[in-house]
Amino acid sequence: MLIEDRLKDLKAKIDAKVPAGIKVSEVEFEGPELVIYTDDPKKFADEADLIKILARELRKRIVVRPNILEDPEIAADKVNNVVPEDAGITDLFFDPDTGEVLIEAEKPGVVIGKNGTTLRDITKEIGWTPKVVRTPPIESSTVKQTRQYLRAVKDERKEFLRTIGRRIHRDITSKDKWLRVTTLGCCREVGRAAFLMSTPESKILIDCGEKPGNNDGYPYLYVPEIYPLNSLDAVVITHAHLDHCALVPLLYKYGYEGPVYSTPATRDLSVMLQLDYLDVVANETSKVPYSSKEVQQYLKHSITLNYGSVTDIAPDVKLTYHNAGHILGSAIAHFHVGDGLYNIAFTGDFNYAKSRLFGPATSQFPRLEAVFMESTYGGSNDMQPSRKDAEEKLYEAVNDTVNRGGKIIIPAFAVGRSQEVMLALEEGMRLEKIPKVKVYLDGMIKEATAIHTTYPEYLNPDLRKLIFQDGMNPFLADCFEQVDSSSKRGDIIGSGDPCVIITTSGMLNGGPVMEYLYGLAQDEKNMLIFVGYQADGTTGRRIQKGWKEIPLGRRETININLEIKTVDGFSGHSDRKQLMAYVNHLNPRPEKIFTIHGDEKSAIDLASSIYKRYKIETHAPRNLETYRMV
Structure with a gap:
């Protein structure tokens, strides 16, 4: 069936379900969604369950949009006139992709009004669908610039989404039914995550990262299965760490024009880290893999999904993201292939324990036949202490160093570990477990922390309550001070005052940490504390092994x-x-498990142990292998 004929058929089914008095003027595929255009968006909104009924019967994600959206500048004035001034509106972001206006306010309840009356008044006035969020305690320049850019390319995005929508919802032409996964990186090693999932109808790339500490650490993107790049239906990112997303913009440099799926937080964090990655690479070598122009291309082609939202991304593949508990917005990508043919999940990096920031990774799925899971700490002796014990050990190290007048350098990933360490240090000082000293934040840590406060829905309930209900934001504690210049680094290094320095990069692969190391490494009063994994080949791993001279x-x-x-x-x-x-x-228990993202010994050890204990078929794949799932 032609797409036009399918859309006519869908419109007829919608017309049959819509009550009299509501006119549907057009239906159109835009990205993964079916958009219903109408002059009566308010009447649609009054029919509370209508969209749910249509979505269930048509098996599509439904969005209702007015035929004519009020001009954002005029609409902004109308919103400000409708909403009481004491709501403290700080930003309005009009998103033409969704027909929503995001209203950031210091008092969201005032914007909503009693029983939602103010929200309904906004919808009547402007046609846009209002969505209210609390003003982030720390403003993020990345989020602001991302929104401005997406607003500037709204017409190009609309055309792109319509093109992609028609591609996603094309007819299935092949009678064959099979699923294969090709490993393009991240197997028996840490870094350069990339996996190609193929069916007779579609090709999907999961992650596309670099390998820390390795100048040639690119995934095997030259294999014939993946070419031409524009034959890919989708790129799916599990989370924003560079070993999973750094080289996504490179795909656009070499011909990819399709969508990249991620959670909203992953999109913003990955853009921030990719731009920083370009700066670091440019300072170390003249060979940069792509430019900021390709990062913009990625952003223009990004499609964000929330946890639990089942979404068509190809004619025979549905994607659902689930919490991975690793970093802000990190996700386990669950794929439903064919009409019940097969279900496969890629964990990305995950944490199956509650942390100060996040809840534990999801282990319950509707269906599950195979899992590709990380094995970073998969070795039989890779046991981590409890978070409480880790924090006590950190406090002990800080006390020892401060008492002898030294400074502490903590190299940490800007996203994830930095915020965990910040929260631990803030509480340690507040409870007088450690002295109150300055904690300097260098690199992208402050900006990453700002993005954390922009997306509080990803944080665990305890931290959300502390920030938004109790009014005590640990990220804004007096002890934290941002470092944004080389001269200030020099002042910190030359000062005689004890302090803590949390700085990037986490594995000492360039970045501000090298300046601190150069200035402080010779004095035995000082201390370098590793709080995260140090991959083979990195400066961090060499120092951990006992190297006394670092080039x-x-x-x-x-x-x-x-x-x-x-x-x-x-x-x-x-x-x-x-x-x-x-x-x-895991529920249901899968038939196959593949251990990835760990060194050779860890991946093999974990696979062997899973098989022995649970009698599940396991593999510790090598790079460039292809597995037929069904």
């Missing part, structure tokens, strides 16, 4: 005299015990 550029070396300490337990990865518990709690 800095071609001529200089850094002599390591400061004390080195590793504080396990802050990682966003599950340890061996949690990985095994996760498999035990």
Whole structure:
């Protein structure tokens, strides 16, 4: 059936269900959604269950949009006239993709009004669907610039979404039924995550990252199965760490024109980290893999999904994201292939324990035949201490160093570990477990923290309550101070005052941490504390192994005299015990498990242990292997 004929058929079914008095003027596929255009969006809204009924019967994601959306500038004035001034509106973002206006306000309840009356008045006045969120306690320049850019390219995005929508909802032409996964990176190693999932109808790339500490650490993107890149139906990102998303913009440089799916938080964090990645690479080598123009292309082609939203991304594939508990917006990607043919999940990095920031990873799925799961700490001896024990060890290290007049360097990923360590240090000072000293934040840490407060729905309920109900935001504590210049770094290094420095990069692969190491490494009063995984080939791993001289550029070396300490337990990865518990709690239990994202020994050990204990077929794949699932 032609797409036009299918749309006519869908419109006829919708017309038959819509009550008299509501006119549907047009239906159109836009990205993964079926958009219903009408002059009566308010009447649609009054029919509370109508959209749910249509979505269930048509098996599509339904969006209702007015035929004519009020001009954003005029609409903004009308919103401000309708909403009482004491609501404290701080921003209005009109999203033409969804027909929604995001209203940021200091008092969301005032914008909503009693029983939602003010929201209904807004809809009547402007036609846009209002969505209200609390003003983030820390403003994010990344979020602001992302919204401005998406507003600027709204017409191009509309055309793109219509093109993609028709591609997603094309007819299935093949009579064959099979599913294959090709490993393009991240197998028996940590980093450069990339997997190609193929059916007779579609091709989907899951993640596209770089390998830390390796200049040639790209996934195997030259294999014939993936070419031409524009034959891909979709790219799906599990989370924003660079070993999973750094090279997504590279795809646009070499011909990809399709969508990239992620959670909203992952989109914003990945853009921030990709731009920072370009700066770091440019400072270390003249060979940058892509430019900021390709990052903009990625952003223009991004489609965001919330946890639990079942979405068509190809004619025979539905995607659902579930919480992975690893970093802000991190997701387990669950794919439903064919009409009940097969269900497969890719965990990305995940944490099956509650942390200060997030709840534990999801282990319950509607159906599940195969899982590709990380094995970073999959070795039989890879046990992490409890978070409480880890924090006590951190406090002990801080006390020891401060008492002898030293400074503490904590290299940490800007996203995830930095915020966990910040929360632990803030509480330690508040409860007088450690002295009140300055905690300097360098690199992208402050901006990443701002994005955390923009998306409070991803944070665990305890932290949300602390920030938004109790009015005590630990991220804004007086002890934290941002560092944004090399001269300020020099002042911190030269100062005689003890302090804590949390800085990027987490594995000492360039970035501000190298300046601190150069200035502080020779003094044995100081301390370097590792709080996250150090991959093979990185400067961090070399220091952890006991190297006393670290090359800095071609001529200089850094002599390591400061004390080195590793504080396990802050990682966003599950340890061996949690990985095994996760498999035990998977419901339904899969038929096959593939252990990835771990060094060779860890991946093989975990696969072997899962098979022995649970009698599940397991594999520790190598790169460039293809597995037929069904």
